[in-house]
Amino acid sequence: MDDIEEIRKLKARYFRFLDAQDWENYALIFAPDVVFDTSGAGGEKITGRGPFVEYVSNLGIVQSIHQGHMPEIELTGDTTASGVWSLEDYNIYVDGSQSHGWGHYLETYEKIDGRWYIKTSSLSYLRMERSGEAAPMIAGVERTRHLRGMRPAG
16 A cells, blocks of 8 residues: 555544543554644644643543545655655534634654554644634734645645
């Protein structure tokens, strides 16, 4: 199977394991030294597979639905690649609040011992609607500069 298809499958497992709260298998899709930046989504920048999975598993999400669309994947070397994914997610939290968001993941991938892993990921939202809020968060032109050009940077 070609590398681009393997990366697509990797990201599909990312979404499936996240929504299933299968933290053991979720951890296995990341490089050990993964850097995951959720600051563009109101979160944190976290380094390391274990710390990132611990962070996500403690967000207090009861149910999530994540979908990734329209991947732009580019091989940048024999064992490296980059990608941009459009995203839609819906989350229900333990306190009963809900969020619905649309945005992007900007990622890099690394092939280690013949297997692809997520090496870096940066999550940002174009729009986020939260229950109980008067108005949705809308990114606007200034907060979308990182998405411009042929090779967006995370």
